[in-house]
Amino acid sequence: MNVLSENNSITETAILVNPNLGHPRFLEIDQKLKKKKFQTCLLFISDKRDPAYIRDYLNDRIKIVPILDYKWQSQLLLERERKEKKGFLTKVKHFFKRKKKQISELLSQKKIEKTQRRLESLKSRVYRGSPIFPSILEVRSVLTHSIHDLEYINNEYCIPQDYLIKNHAFETLDVFYEIKIEFTLADELLDLFRIRNFIMFDIVQEKNGITERINYHSLVVSKNNWHDFTFVQATDLHLAQRNDRIYGIIKEWMDTFKIENLELIEEAYKKDQKTKKREEQAELFKLPLKRRFVNPNNQFRIFIKLMNRKVFRNELEFVVLSGDLIDFTLLSKLPKDIKKYVDFDYDFSNWKIFKKIVLNFPQKKRRGVIKGEELLCPIFTILGNHDYRPYHYDIRWAGLYRKLGLKLEEALAVNDKLLALPISAIVKSKRALRAYWSQVNPLNDFSIKLGNNNFIFLNTGSDSFKNFLDLITGHPSLTGLTTKQIIYLQNLASHKIQQKKENSFLFLHGPPINPKGKRSFLKRLSKKISGKIITKLDEFKESVIKKIGIKKDTRIDGKFNVKTGTVSTNWSSLIEFCKNYCNLTLAGHTHSLKEFRLDDPKGLKTRVFNAPPFSLKKVENPAAVYYDVYSEIYTSAKDIEKAGPFVVQTPALGLGGYRNPDLAGAYREIVIKEDKLDSFKVKFIDR
Known part of the structure; x- marks a missing residue:
């Protein structure tokens, strides 16, 4: 059988x-x-x-x-x-x-x-x-x-x-x-x-x-006795059947397109370069399509092979996939009139593609698609905002095609085959999760205990239109957390978590902490260090500030809005839980590498806007927030325990960020030794 x-x-x-x-x-x-x-x-x-x-x-x-x-x-x-x-x-x-x-x-x-x-x-x-x-x-x-x-x-x-x-x-x-x-x-x-x-x-x-x-x-x-073990977090897979079709669509278009017309477009593209960055991108685009196209499905297939090698060596116990498992729900190839009747059925959804890749079911042979393997370790999954999106979107929007390693004309060729409607692409629906609940995971929020380790998984919800500024600036906030979820965390804290004896790990898709890349204009005017105005987040790394001898300015929560593109509701309660009960909080969503540590604010609590412009009410931040690449700085369990707790964003497995496309193919490896968190470094499938 x-x-x-x-x-x-x-x-x-x-x-x-x-x-x-x-x-x-x-x-x-x-x-x-x-x-x-x-x-x-x-x-x-x-x-x-x-x-x-x-x-x-x-x-x-x-x-x-x-x-x-x-x-x-x-x-x-x-x-x-x-x-x-x-x-x-x-x-x-x-x-x-x-x-x-x-x-x-x-x-x-x-x-x-x-x-x-x-x-x-x-x-x-x-x-x-x-x-x-x-x-x-x-x-x-x-x-x-x-x-x-x-x-x-x-x-x-x-x-x-x-x-x-x-x-x-x-x-x-x-x-x-x-x-x-x-x-x-x-x-x-x-x-x-x-x-x-x-x-x-x-x-x-x-x-x-x-x-x-x-x-x-x-x-x-x-x-396993769960005293010494390793697990992996990967996030933002963005799987879709469309990903496996893009390469073939473009190659077919290139095969039928006249070379002289292609050269004219290339020349026009080069003339449009206005910045050094675009010139560097033009150099990248000289590479053949096979070397620059990033297929998120292939990224996951490579990741599975890498994890299987770890399993064979007994170096991995399970994998956590923390949201945006798929890019959108319904298959792109479905005609508009059929989409009305399928009601997000599994057979017509990208949830089937997700299972096919995890289980290595036979797949249709397509150009540019690599062979896979069945994943040989357990997975725990949570939802991301893309998992709520029913329909596909135009890959030209917000320059997504550049993250895929495509040129504009190649993106146009894809869109001609898979036309996306602007209104339907921003719709969200809980019914888009029907196949997820029946075929992957019936629970949105859950926890497990393995040895002296608590693992807590929370759903941060769909895109939030409440934080409109975050949405239009490309950093969408998420609708969670609900009051019921906060009570759930409180119940765990009261009845399940023994703080001094156990480790606790919290997994979400939306990050609890996410500062803007630059300080606001008013804050730039009011703060100077050594005669120099510091504006960028990376200039506020704790190790950098300490090197120049200024200890009081290592906190970032008074200098940046740390609630950009995070959860829209119950934010303060979430930060309180992360600070008081979690050794490590792991998120995704931003496709970037950011790591923070939390501490007692010692009476100097800062406040942030809750949901501008609809609500100018400020909410209290119950933690002092510091920023650096802590997973590389602290390399022993003793140092990690002393400096924590930490809240981290792991770069995407599927696609890099808009500003850092090279971060694609990332995952985070968490190591427990002698019941202590010993390492939580980011690694890459191709490095």
């Missing part, structure tokens, strides 16, 4: 809601591997109101399928060879089917380490193992609860949210059940834990041998 079927249509009486791809459930196995039996709870949705019927219906229809890699089997044999020093050649022949002489040379005792390195460099060869059939222990109906109810933080996986029903995420199904199951791991899986930190599982629903629904990567059994 091919368990990688894409048949996820909602036609059954009861289907699995949670856990899912973007919200997997972690189960712990002991280091000595003595534990074989596991119990966990699953959330189902149905149209039936009889628990006994649901139990009978689901009996023998649920399978738990392990996700394995042929390389792991070879690695396990290598590990045994190190211990036994015999019998390896015979076993490996079944995996590689090579001539006996070749294998003998390759796998001689003197070259085991070399073989290990070669295995690591091989492409992942993923397969599904033998299914496990769990027993159903208990079925009970459950009601929806808001996230600000205390009940929610005690059982987040099985407390459903009412927006799933209101927005018909599962069509007409509206009755929720918590299903308690028990399953046993086979000895061959336990054996793999000798070389692997974790094993992921799909949860499959089947009827008469036919797969009806798969919640991919939704269950994880881990032997």
Whole structure:
């Protein structure tokens, strides 16, 4: 049976809601591997109101399928060879089917380490193992609860949210059940834990041998004790089917365009250069399209391959994708009259493209599209403002085509094929999330605890028209946070977080802190340092100011508006939580690298405008804010603990910023050693 079927249509009486791809459930196995039996709870949705019927219906229809890699089997044999020093050649022949002489040379005792390195460099060869059939222990109906109810933080996986029903995420199904199951791991899986930190599982629903629904990567059994581990944050993927079409559209246009006309356009473009920066860009544009075009989908495919290598070396436990997972919801190729009727269905959405890339489903061959791999580690996902946008937009807007590495005439060629309407492109809709809730992650806000580490995930909402100035200047604020979300944070602080004993990490899409690049005119007039007016944010780095001997001016919150393009509501409460309860707050949205540390303002609290020009009311900033590249400055757990907490913006994985296009392909690697935050540096997929 091919368990990688894409048949996820909602036609059954009861289907699995949670856990899912973007919200997997972690189960712990002991280091000595003595534990074989596991119990966990699953959330189902149905149209039936009889628990006994649901139990009978689901009996023998649920399978738990392990996700394995042929390389792991070879690695396990290598590990045994190190211990036994015999019998390896015979076993490996079944995996590689090579001539006996070749294998003998390759796998001689003197070259085991070399073989290990070669295995690591091989492409992942993923397969599904033998299914496990769990027993159903208990079925009970459950009601929806808001996230600000205390009940929610005690059982987040099985407390459903009412927006799933209101927005018909599962069509007409509206009755929720918590299903308690028990399953046993086979000895061959336990054996793999000798070389692997974790094993992921799909949860499959089947009827008469036919797969009806798969919640991919939704269950994880881990032997990590969570004292020493690494995870990765990546943000702003901006995936879309359109990204894979752009290269082919432009190449087709270039093949049919007369060379002399192309040269005339190039000459006209050069004459229009008014600044040195544009001249430098013109130099970039002399490169062939293949070398300058940035396809966000390809960026993610490369990222997955890099993460898989880390997984093979047991150097990665999970990945957090912090918003703007897709660029917009509906596929660009859909005709206007069809878009009216699809109602953001999964099959017509870029959420399907997201899953295809994560799971490496077969894709249509297109020019410029690289081959992928299935991601072999768990992911946690949260939403960004682009995830609310239903329709595609013109890539010429705000000069986006330059971030893609395209020339203006090439952008025009793309727009001719994929015409974007200006009004529909700025619309936002919660219904755009229907496929996300049903196929990726049913929760907007959630938390998990692994060892002494709290991980909190918050949805900062869609584009906000309240902060109009931020929107028109290209730094859109986001609608969050709601009062319910703030109460949720307060509940976690009161009942879940033990400050002195635990680490807490907060993930959002919209950044809590985001200063303007330059100081306001009035502040420039009023402040001088050493006779020089300092205007740019980078000139206020804490390390720079201290070098010139002025300690009192290292704070930036009194010099810059630190609330530009952040959350529109409950901003002060969010900053308070970051300052008092979080070791590290990680965000994206700005496509830039900015890092801040928070401290006690010591009676000198600053104020910022809440939402100009609609509201000139000022809100209080409860923290002193400092700016620098702290992830490079502090290189030990002791220094990080002393200087924190930190609030950081991670550059985008998909596309660079308008001012810094070279920042594309970024991710942040967070390392915990001996229960302490030891590193949170930014890295790049191509460096």
